[in-house]
Amino acid sequence: MAITYNNLYMDIRQQLRLAGIRASTLEARELVCFAAGKTRQQLLRDGQLYVPPVVEEQVRSLVQRHLAGEPVAYLIGEWEFYGLPLDIDRQVLIPRADTETLVDCALPFLRVNPGSRVLDLCTGSGCVGLAVASQVPDCRVTLGDLSEGALRICRQNIRRNDLSDRVAPLQMNAMQSPPSRLGTFDCLLCNPPYIPSGDIAGLDTSVRDYEPRSALDGGEDGLDFYRAVSSLWREALRTGGMLLFEVGIGQADDVLRIMRSFGFGDLEITPDPAGIPRVVQGILYDEI
Structure with a gap:
């Protein structure tokens, strides 16, 4: 019928x-x-x-x-984040509304620091960096990820949103020291893998069986990337620059302590719209 x-x-x-x-x-x-x-x-x-x-x-x-169990974003090959249409495939995590809080927290800092250089590390689809670039017209954004598949999606999304003049993708490993050629940034945003390895088997089928494990697994306690980025990547951040992390449920206090131990101050925790502590941010000072 x-x-x-x-x-x-x-x-x-x-x-x-x-x-x-x-x-x-x-x-x-x-x-x-x-x-x-x-x-x-x-x-x-x-x-x-x-x-x-x-x-x-x-x-x-x-x-x-x-x-x-197959997520809609993978079925249709795209999803929306911060009002931007994005190409999506199984090489990258599906952007979540929770992650928009990371962008919201960065914007006030960037708007009072004109011409900022921004690094979106562990960028995946590029959603966070592209959202920042769309909201702060005078900033320059680098999208960093180890995965070639993710960088391919980043390039598609840069073109799709007409941001090629201010956004560039580069391969980089968040677990290793940054190459010196990168120079320094005013703001580093990072939504890293943060699921404890032992918890992955218990995730919902739509996540466990479809989204890339490399973008989920944060090590035994889920904090490996927070330690590495706070210690190794501080050299890619100017003194007075801001580091912002997205964190998982129950991780905010641990991440705050990690950042403090590596010389970050003025630390803040911001909840997402559901009231869950979602972003930890701080300013880099001279001394550890």
Whole structure:
């Protein structure tokens, strides 16, 4: 029986909702838009039109894959972060709304330090650095990641958001000292792997089986990258520069202590919109 776009969307939304998916409205819309090749505005405009059978079949196939655990962002190959459209594949983590707090915390510092050089280390899709560049027109941003696959996605997202004049991707290893050719930065942002190794097996299927383990595994206690970046990468930050980390649940106090031990002061912890401590930031001083 023929079905309209509106009815298909509502049917899929209900199916996802009954499966316990909180973002059922968003995900149903994205899946229908992707299968139909329509924008959100076009889907709204064409809501009373009948769906071609091949499109309905594709939507329902995507829904079954999603219900089996495959994230919507990987199914459709893109996601939105801080208002920016981003290409996404399984080489990178899917940007989360929680991570927008990291951008929010950096903006006041960057806006009173014109012309800042910014490094987004462990950049993945480039979402954090690109969001900063989109909000602070006079800053220069470097996206750093060890993964060649991630850097390929970064290059696509730089072009997609017309930021090639101010954003550049470079391969770098957060667990090693920065190359001297990098120079120094005014602001270093980092959303590193922070899941304790022993906890990965217990993660939700959509994360454990689909997102890259190298972007999740933070070592035995989940803090390996915080130690390495705070100690090794302080030399890539100017005195008076700011280091900002995203942290996992229950990690904020430990990360604050790590940063303090390596000469960072004026330390602050900022919660995300759900009230979970999500960002730890501090200023680099001369002496450890």
